[in-house]
Amino acid sequence: MSTVFNFTFVPWFRSVAPYIHMHRGKTFVVGLAGEAIAAGKLPSIAQDLALIQSMGVKIVLVHGFRPQVNEQLRAKGHAAQYSHGIRITDELALDCAQEAAGQLRYEIEAVFSQGLPNTPMAGSKVRMISGNFITARPVGIVDGVDFKHSGLVRKIDIGSITQSLDFGAMVLLSPFGFSPTGEAFNLTMEEVATSVAIELQADKLIFLTEVPGIRIHPEQPASEDNPIDTELPLDAAQALLKRLPPALQPSDTAFYLQHCVKACKGGVERSHILPFATDGSLLLEVYVHDGIGTMIVDEKLEELREATADDVGGILQLIEPFERDGTLVKRDRTEIERDIENYTIIEHDGVIFGCAALYPYPEAKTAEMAAVTVSPQSQGTGDGEKILKRIEQRARAMGLSSIFVLTTRTMHWFIKRGFQNVDPDWLPEARKRKYNWDRRSQVLVKKL
Numbered sequence: 001m002s003t004v005f006n007f008t009f010v011p012w013f014r015s016v017a018p019y020i021h022m023h024r025g026k027t028f029v030v031g032l033a034g035e036a037i038a039a040g041k042l043p044s045i046a047q048d049l050a051l052i053q054s055m056g057v058k059i060v061l062v063h064g065f066r067p068q069v070n071e072q073l074r075a076k077g078h079a080a081q082y083s084h085g086i087r088i089t090d091e092l093a094l095d096c097a098q099e100a101a102g103q104l105r106y107e108i109e110a111v112f113s114q115g116l117p118n119t120p121m122a123g124s125k126v127r128m129i130s131g132n133f134i135t136a137r138p139v140g141i142v143d144g145v146d147f148k149h150s151g152l153v154r155k156i157d158i159g160s161i162t163q164s165l166d167f168g169a170m171v172l173l174s175p176f177g178f179s180p181t182g183e184a185f186n187l188t189m190e191e192v193a194t195s196v197a198i199e200l201q202a203d204k205l206i207f208l209t210e211v212p213g214i215r216i217h218p219e220q221p222a223s224e225d226n227p228i229d230t231e232l233p234l235d236a237a238q239a240l241l242k243r244l245p246p247a248l249q250p251s252d253t254a255f256y257l258q259h260c261v262k263a264c265k266g267g268v269e270r271s272h273i274l275p276f277a278t279d280g281s282l283l284l285e286v287y288v289h290d291g292i293g294t295m296i297v298d299e300k301l302e303e304l305r306e307a308t309a310d311d312v313g314g315i316l317q318l319i320e321p322f323e324r325d326g327t328l329v330k331r332d333r334t335e336i337e338r339d340i341e342n343y344t345i346i347e348h349d350g351v352i353f354g355c356a357a358l359y360p361y362p363e364a365k366t367a368e369m370a371a372v373t374v375s376p377q378s379q380g381t382g383d384g385e386k387i388l389k390r391i392e393q394r395a396r397a398m399g400l401s402s403i404f405v406l407t408t409r410t411m412h413w414f415i416k417r418g419f420q421n422v423d424p425d426w427l428p429e430a431r432k433r434k435y436n437w438d439r440r441s442q443v444l445v446k447k448l
Contacts, residue, residue, distance in 0.1 A: 015377065016287045018351045023286065024056035026203040027165065031193035033250065034064035035210045036276035037104060045208065046111045048282045049170070050126050058165040060196055062173045063108060064189030065100040066250070072096035084142060085248045085255070089149035089186040097186045101174040105130060108172060127169040133157045134192060136177025136185035151177055151185025153195040161200065194259040198266035205263045205271040206282070207256045212275040213294035218244070218253045230291050234264045234298045260296040271296045289348065289377045304386050307343035307355070312336050314352035315343060319373045327409050328371060329439075343371070344390050346383050354383040358391050358403070364428035365401045366445075372405065388417060396448055403448065406441035419444035 036045065053059050069087070070080045073096050081088040089097065112126040136151035154177070164171050173196065175187040190207070197205035213228040218240060220226050232240075238261055240253075247255035260271035274281045274293035284292040307315065315336055322328040336343075339357060346354040354374040360367040369391050374384045395403050404427070405414055411421070422445050424435055435441075 015289075019287045019349070020055050022350060023052075023203075025058075026056075027058040027060070027200055028052070028204045028206060028286075029060045029062065029193050029197040029200065029202045030282075031189050031205070031207045031209075032061060032063045033189065033207070033209045033276065034066045034068050034100075034104070035250075036208055037063065037107070038067045039276065041276050042107065042111055044279060045276065045282065046108070048280060050112065052282065052286065053126060053170060060161065060165070060171045060173065060193075060200070060202070061108070062175065062189050062193040062196065063104055064175060065097065065104055066189075068100035068104060069093065069096050072100055082248070083145045083147070085246070086139060086147060086150055086188065087186060088145065088147050091149070094149040094184065094186060097176070098184065101176055105172065105174055112170070127167070128172050129164040129167075129169040130172040130174070131160065132178060133161055133171075133173060134177035134187070136179060136187060138179075138185060149184065149186055151187050153177060153187060153191055154179075156196055156199045158196075158199045161196070190256065190259045194263050194266075197263050197268045197271075201267050203269050204286075205260065205268050206285070207259070207271075207273050208276040208281070209256055209273060210250055210276065211253075211256065211273065212278075213273050213292075214240075214253060214257060228292075229294055232294055232296050234261065234296060237261050237264075237296045257296070264296055264298050269297070289351075289353070290381070303347045304390055305345060305347070307340050307345045309337065309340055311343070311345055311347075311352060312340060314347075315345065315355050315371075318352050318355060318375060319371060322373055328373065329436075331371065344387055344394070346387055348378070353378045354387050356387045356391050358394050360395070360398055360400060361428040361430060362398070362400070363430075365399070366428060367395050367398070367400050367403050368431060369403050369405050372407075372410075384413070385417070392446075392448060401448055402445055404443060404445045406435075406443055408439060408441050411442050411444065414444045414446075417446070419446045 030049065032045065036042070049059055049061065073080050073093060076092065076096070078092050087093065109128050112128050133156060134153060135155040137154040139147035139150045139152055161171050173192055175189045175192050177185050177187050179185065193205060193207070214232060215222060215226050216229045217226050237257060241257060241261055244254040247258060249255065256273045260273065263271045272285055272293055272295050274285050278292060281292050312333060316333060319328055319331065323330045342357040342359060344356055344358070345352050356372040357370045358367050359370060391403065405419065407414065422443050424432065424443050426443060426445065427435060
């Protein structure tokens with residue numbers, strides 16, 4: 001095995017370890033669009049779901065079948081009918097939906113039953129349980145349109161689903177429900193997945209869709225200046241929904257967003273919109289810091305705060321690579337524990353991605369900002385500016401008139417943010433006595 005592979009694999013594997021621990025024992029509801037299956041993505045998605053389950057995640061998989069039903073209808077010379085973004089399910093459409101659901105359930109169960117040969121999950125055994133977990137009611141007549149056999153979720157047998165998950169099985173749900181009298185109703189994958197996620201109080205609702213997510217400026221076309229918004233607070237998502245037109249088809253921005261908002265308001269911690277076209281999008285979203293699609297969350301996951309004793313280990317892990325390459329001066333655990341109240345950190349999902357310490361020199365009305373570090377994974381995202389702003393606020397609260405830094409490699413970053421280069425003789429006497437003349441650090445000062 002090549003040295004280059006070893007060099008890249010080890011830090012990568014260590015970087016995803018916190019997410020493996022974080023998600024163990026959690027429940028994910030995954031809504032798989034029928035378009036993903038039609039595009040031939042089922043084998044790779046099954047592989048990723050099996051991998052995620054093997055790391056202790058409980059999974060409910062809800063499949064869609066929109067294109068499969070439409071294909072059945074076309075084969076029988078019947079056009080698909082929609083209103084208000086919902087299929088009008090007449091007798092023929094119901095037959096096509098039942099046929100498509102049966103075929104897809106067979107395909108999904110088959111791909112999980114073959115041990116996933118020639119994949120990283122070869123030999124794995126994934127138990128899959130499906131059943132009549134959904135009780136439905138008719139959509140009825142809306143604005144004069146009779147939706148016939150189209151239905152909505154009335155009740156979910158959460159007890160049976162939970163029991164199956166606790167048994168170690170993956171639960172498979174088709175977008176079908178039955179009334180108490182046995183009448184079948186065609187449901188939507190999106191509503192079933194959302195309802196199940198809310199009833200289970202799942203940790204995540206994930207839609208694998210034909211859209212890449214929601215862009216920073218949803219009304220504008222895709223471009224380098226208009227990338228996918230990887231984290232959308234719930235209040236911002238609700239505001240966006242209010243100004244978007246009603247969703248009539250899956251490609252509309254509001255189509256999946258409305259279900260994500262409903263789930264978060266119903267108690268689901270996080271809802272995600274991911275592109276099935278990107279290989280491994282599930283893994284990239286769940287185990288990588290910034291993810292790949294759009295995540296709707298009730299509050300910002302990133303927290304900027306003062307450090308506590310519990311953060312010492314995370315700070316050491318963050319700064320150690322920069323100490324090793326000479327960017328930072330070496331600090332041992334005892335020193336950081338002693339000065340922990342001086343540190344400000346930025347934390348995301350329980351992982352520290354940035355830090356800085358503030359050491360005041362009240363007699364000179366200034367303070368040193370030291371150990372300024374931002375993880376390579378989040379550089380360029382504004383974390384450095386957030387930490388600097390908080391340090392400035394802390395210094396002002398102490399009645400100080402300036403802050404300074406000593407650096408050998410990041411002078412330009414500080415100069416761009418209002419710092420000026422001064423002679424080391426400018427330093428307060430107490431700091432000047434500790435100045436390392438061999439290191440020849442640049443002294444940069446910012447007036448507050």
